[in-house]
């Protein structure tokens with residue numbers, strides 16, 4: 001049923017499209033069904049990609065997709081389900097994608113094509129072992145503009161990089177104040193309409209997301225494993241997502257045992273090993289070190305983790321490489337792991353009305369010599385892997401200024 005419609009409606013729409021321009025970006029020309037959450041991309045793994053979006057009605061979902069420049073379309077049917085916010089969730093997984101290829105796609109419901117005037121697209125995951133790709137990382141994002149946050153600026157900034165990003169990591173505290181499903185559209189998704197339909201994201205829980213996550217966070221995202229902590233391979237890198245809950249970690253002992261096992265599994269590979277979690281270990285920001293994060297340092301050292309990304313402190317801070325004891329390593333002696341706080345996604349202020357409160361002060365830090373670079377500004381981190389090199393660029397969201405640049409070599 002859906003399949004026949006999917007073939008017919010695009011032809012009709014192509015003929016009618018000029019007249020759809022006044023329909024606005026959220027309404028289909030063919031149906032009264034409204035898209036209330038733009039498509040967003042998840043689980044960009046192996047040869048697949050999952051597309052999700054939310055509508056006010058509808059009982060069938062489908063996606064037509066093709067490699068850019070190809071003539072023939074493929075079709076995939078999906079599922080619809082009710083959500084806890086009265087919207088309808090549409091979920092379609094696309095498979096057998098060509099590694100690294102750029103695709104365009106269209107979304108359908110039982111009454112026809114949705115968003116016919118919007119050109120949607122993504123880049124399929126690169127092949128295992130492929131060593132050139134880019135991603136972004138940023139946390140502490142989803143406070144609505146009317147609440148004093150600036151996720152709008154982050155969305156705008158990222159939208160100018162979508163063509164050069166394979167995926168993104170959201171480093172927790174994704175939706176304030178309590179990560180409730182009913183706040184996701186207002187505090188987050190509406191600001192990323194030019195980002196999430198094009199760049200898949202992997203997320204982790206922050207303390208603000210940690211209020212009944214099974215009833216909220218886990219219903220909003222599609223993640224690997226148990227969705228609290230998981231790992232995935234992308235190109236020549238292995239990523240590990242952890243759930244640091246309120247700093248005390250979700251199911252700490254089991255999670256740490258899993259972390260050890262997961263890192264042991266990739267011990268023999270030359271892959272980049274990148275950990276992301278919400279809370280900071282050692283830091284010269286206004287946040288103290290979370291001991292449960294510091295307790296992982298020996299594991300990071302033992303298994304050769306290269307990079308640790310976190311949010312939580314609302315600022316940007318890159319540390320000098322540390323060993324398992326949290327000591328800064330001397331150049332040439334040991335490799336160490338580089339730890340970076342990127343909690344600068346949209347809620348810079350600490351308390352009160354001063355947006356620049358809690359400026360880091362490395363000169364008076366309890367860990368002398370720890371900080372390599374910092375910027376107390378709204379910023380995201382762009383990471384470019386090219387073989388043995390990982391280059392990072394911290395870019396401000398309000399004016400796209402580069403505030404840090406670094407390279408890690410394996």
Ligand SMILES: [Fe+2]
Pocket residue numbers: 173206207208278311312313
């Ligand atoms: Fe936090």
